[in-house]
Amino acid sequence: MKKGQALIEFAVVSMVFFVLVLGIVDFGYLFFGRVTAYQATRIAARFAATHPTAWTNSASPASNTIEGQLKLTAVSAQVPNDDAHLTIRYYVAGAGAPVLCGNWSVAANAFQPQAGYTQATCVVPGSVVRVQATYLYSFITPLLKNTYTSVTISTDASTLEEQ
Secondary structure (H helix, E strand, O other): OOOOHHHHHHHHHHHHHHHHHHHHHHHHHHHHHHHHHHHHHHHHHHHHHHOOOOOOOOOOOOOOOHHHHHHHHOOOOOOOOOOOOEEEEEEEOOOOOOEEEEEEEOOOOEEEEOOOOOHHHHOOOOOEEEEEEEEEEOOOOHHHHHHOOOEEEEEEEEEEOOO
């Protein structure tokens, strides 16, 4: 055995080992963010069932809003309060598939009803409230970060409005 051979072998093997370990840690964070985003969406939908018009367009929403419940629960999965990452839609439940009757728009800071509906006819007990959130996870391991810039995690939850 030549001098320094063990050092070279250790350097090569340790690089592969550390990339593997950091990749496992990264995927653990990804999974944790996914689970947190799903849970936060369910909590926000449940809050929307009892507080269907508690909306806000604030970047830091209060905890007594639908968006605030999402942000409060999704600490590790930061979901921006904008129309691209968070949607709150209302559906009229009937004999067939639910029909979209309106949605909350952060950009417009207003409820936007579909044709033939108003907020008064759409946001009523028995309507379906659907909260959708999109979370972008950025890898922390350089090898994964260079290969995959981010992973999009989309979640949604629906509940019947109880008000």
